[in-house]
Amino acid sequence: MDLFYPIQLFSDWLTFGLLNLDKKSIFGSSLNFFIYDSVKILILLIVIIFLVSFLRSYLSQEKMRKLLTKKYLIIGNVLAALFGIITPFCSCSAVPLFIGFVESGVPLGVTFSYLISAPMVNEVAVILLFGLFGLPIALLYAASGITIAIVVGFLMGRMNLEHLVVDYVWKIKAGSMGQEQKPTFKERVNQAYIYTFDLVKKVFLYVLIGVGIGALIHGYAPEKFLAQIAGKGNILAVPLAVLVGVPLYSNAAGTIPIVKSLIEKGLPLGTALAFMMSVTALSFPEMVILRKVLKLKLLGIYIAILSLGIIFTGYLFNLVI
C-alpha cells in the first residue's frame, strides 16, 4: 500500500468534501494536487531531517578529516563524496572547511569531491525528489551526484593544481581543538530538534511557492508543450538548463516541485536532472566565497569541469531513459 495514501484521503476530503469542489474542474484538481504535495513534503522534511541531523552528531568533522588524509587512489574521493551526503553544508563553512582540509593534508582533489557532493546531494533535495518523484529518481539523482563528485574530484587531483590555491592558505597553521566534548543523548536529540525546525521553517515557504507554481502548471499548461521546445530533439536544452539553474541556488526547495510539473509537460528527465544539479551544486554565492581561497584560474577550472560533468550526466540520462 502507498505509505502516503492517508494524505491523499485527507486532501480529497478537504478539496472535494469540505470545499465541495468539482473533481473534474481544473481548479479542484490543482488545489488537490497542491495540498497533497505540500503536506507530504512537510512530513517527509520533518521526519528525515530530524533523523539525519541526529545521526550526524555521531560523525565529527575531526574524524572525517582523519579518514580523508590517508592517500589511497580514488578511495579518498569516494569517502569524501559519501561524507558529503550526511554532513550539513552551509556555504558559510566552505572556506574554513577548505583550509582545514587542505592544511591537514587532505589532497586537493579529495577536498573538491567533498565540496561538490555536500551541497549537491543534500537532504532537502533528496527528500523533495523522493516525495515528488519516488525513490528510484531520488536514488538516481543521489548516485549521479556522488559519481560526479568522485570523478571531478579525482580528475582535479590528477591535474596538480596546488599552486593555484591562494598562497595564504598554505601559511595558516591549523590548530587542534583538543578534547572534543561528547554530547549526551538528550543534547543530540535537542540539537537535532532545533536544527530541524530551523531548516524546515526556512525551506517550507519555498516549497509552498514551488508546489503552488507546479500545481498551476499541472492544471493549466497545455499537455506536452515543453516536449517541443526543450525535448530530446533540442541538443542545446541540457546546457541551457544548467545555465538557468546557476542563479537559483537558495531556491532548490522551490525549484524541484516546479520541475516535477515540467517533466509532466514533456521536459526530458536527463535535462531536468542536469537542471536540478546545477541549482544545487553550481551556486553563485558559493563560488564568490570560494574565490577567497582559489585563484581565479582554479575556480574557472572547477566550474568548467563540474559543469561538463553535469551536462554529460544530463545527456546520458536523456539517451538511456
Next chain:
Amino acid sequence: MQIQVLGSGCARCKKLHELTSEIVKELELDAKVDYITDVSKIVEMGIMQSPVLAVNGKPVMIGFIPNREKIKDLIVKALE
C-alpha cells in the same frame, strides 16, 4: 572579558553577531562583541565550520544554533 563571533561573512554569521550583541546587552555584561571575518582565525582554533562563538578565546559554539536561550546559556556557562 572578550566575546567574539568569527565568520566568513555569511548571513548566518551576521545573524549570530546580532543575536550575541543583543544578549550581551541584555545580560548587562561589560564586554564588546567583536565580529571577525578573518577565516584563518577559525582554522587556527582547529575548527572547520562557520560561524563560531568564542568567549575569552575559547570556542563555545561551533556552527549556528538559532536559539536565543541556548546561546545565552552557553555564554553564561563560559563565564562561570
